[in-house]
Amino acid sequence: MANIYFVGLGPSKMFLTKASIEAMRNADLIMLDKYTSITCDLTAEALTEITGRPVILADRNLLENRQREIIKHLDEGRNVAVVTVGDPMIATTHVSLAIEARKKGHDLKVIPGISVHCYVISKSMLSSYKFGRSVTVTFPVLGKLDPTPYRVIKANREQGLHTILYLDLKEDAVMTAEVALNYLLQLEKEIGEGVLTHEDWIVVGERLGCPDERVRAMKIKAAKMEKFGEPPHIIIVPSRNLYEMEVEALKCLV
Amino acid sequence: MANIYFVGLGPSKMFLTKASIEAMRNADLIMLDKYTSITCDLTAEALTEITGRPVILADRNLLENRQREIIKHLDEGRNVAVVTVGDPMIATTHVSLAIEARKKGHDLKVIPGISVHCYVISKSMLSSYKFGRSVTVTFPVLGKLDPTPYRVIKANREQGLHTILYLDLKEDAVMTAEVALNYLLQLEKEIGEGVLTHEDWIVVGERLGCPDERVRAMKIKAAKMEKFGEPPHIIIVPSRNLYEMEVEALKCLV
Incomplete structure (x- = not known):
């Protein structure tokens, strides 16, 4: 069993919280939702620099239709952070992935960000x-x-x-x-x-x-x-x- | 003319942002709203430690009825940060102080926090x-x-x-x-x-x-x-x- 973190980054780097940075550092793999928001400075490179973790740019297809690939990471014991500019659950499409992971017995952790x-x-x-x-x-x-x-x-x-x-x-x-x-x-x-x-x-x-x-x-x-x-x-x-x-x-x- | 910052701290220390910490450090005086929210760890002592600035615990009477005292600080060139657990403008009573300060020609800066x-x-x-x-x-x-x-x-x-x-x-x-x-x-x-x-x-x-x-x-x-x-x-x-x-x-x- 592993942890899946849904992490909100807020609107820009200035609004990152310790809670969001720690959650990302607890993950083995970061997936940056690149389709529900746009941002001035929260790039994959910036997040790698801050967290020391590999960051995958995740499109709608990966996060919505290819959830099995993400669940597979969890099943194999890797902690995954799905991170979103703003808040991870407000006006995004990530609830179904959260529910799927939970049903498989993984731990679901939501870290709100400034929406x-x-x-x-x-x-x-x-x-x-x-x-x-x-x-x-x-x-x-x-x-x-x-x-x-x-x-x-x-x-x-x-x-x-x-x-x-x-x-x-x-x-x-x-x-x-x-x-x-x-x-x-x-x-x-x-x-x-x-x-x-x-x-x-x-x-x-x-x-x-x-x-x-x-x-x-x-x-x-x-x-x-x-x-x-x-x-x-x-x-x-x-x-x-x-x-x-x-x-x-x-x-x-x- | 001076700056008045309305700063949101989010729900707890873990959710402080760089934006909120910088705004407090730019102030000569921090007034912590102690009547619109309660918190586990955002005390006056914690804020002084983080910002190096003096923190006044402000009650409803000071922030709502004795606004002239706060405006006086601004008129004398002191930057003031009014800080609130959560967000400074959501479900608080600080808008009238913001408007008064602005009318006197001071610079109004709102730094949202996680509400x-x-x-x-x-x-x-x-x-x-x-x-x-x-x-x-x-x-x-x-x-x-x-x-x-x-x-x-x-x-x-x-x-x-x-x-x-x-x-x-x-x-x-x-x-x-x-x-x-x-x-x-x-x-x-x-x-x-x-x-x-x-x-x-x-x-x-x-x-x-x-x-x-x-x-x-x-x-x-x-x-x-x-x-x-x-x-x-x-x-x-x-x-x-x-x-x-x-x-x-x-x-x-x-």
Whole structure:
């Protein structure tokens, strides 16, 4: 029997914890999830340097479809660390591997890292009690946009809640805030329920945790003219019933 | 003009980041928020040892009502770090101080830490996209229970969403999972809308981030018989439309 560690690295090297470094050093083999997040400095080379362990870049196919290979390492007594930028279990696809390893009798250890989810809530200074469910804005499939983000923002707004929008990430494409905003405004045009107007605030986070990080609040009409920096980006659509203090907080981010 | 840092320490020493340690070292004065969280090892002494800076234990009165004293330090050119177990802006009361400092022209720097909010989502292995708004279970006021947690769980359940319950923390009392559960079942008895039954799952986190941490899933009927360890505790009430994989994940926590 062996240990499988699911380790969160946080958004960048500056946010690594002793807990995450120790877990990686306890592993014989590190698999760096390279498909659920992107990062400025958490490379395989950087992790090898920090941990002294071999690091394999793991794609979706290995972590989702070829789990047997990973379980085999465990069965042969090798401790494995599956490591993820951000948090290992939030908005990733690693739970099924965790369950499989546990069913085979291996020890499952989850080491949370700072997730972009909480990072952007904190940076926005909006009330953390007013966040509803989150949703991902995805690329169109066969030219058709998924209306789910629009529906989720609407449902959250009806309850006075803010919405975090994750932006799609594929092997070959990363969605920027510009593109996501265009999709949302296209959905507004098609569905037309007044969920997004030019006077609404949004908060856009760019390169969270990196030296060129920006977290800015702006009206949608201003965001439309904006050229954002390098991805990754993330968006908060605040509710319309902002507390006085939330309005003041957003003004700190203008 | 000076810098005011709002620094998150994460749940325990093991989860400190380089970003948080550097921010504290950049401060002339550290104020440790001692009223929004409790911790196993993040004491004033530990922080002084790590940072070499003087640490003041700050109560609610200082951080909320005597903000002028803190602004005065900044006005006189001293950099101040307000540090919090967990995250500095999630479920704390520090936003108004941040806004005041910014209005006086000081530089505002937020350094997120691992919040118990995301920590417990990650450890639960429940789908992070299915968490609705969070709520705090508070102590009765004049013998009367606040029904808000019951209402929030109900509203989240109607949308198929999980609920995180924070437990009340006062200068002189910390709510345990036993007490919170009793309150919820009392509300169920009074309101009677079938929001909580003995067959429902809950996830209880104890001492998150500490050596004696436990995160366990159980039915409410079992939780009623349970003696939990030392606080702090936190509870997740999962939705009833669990994905197959979420059921398997909860079984890993039994």
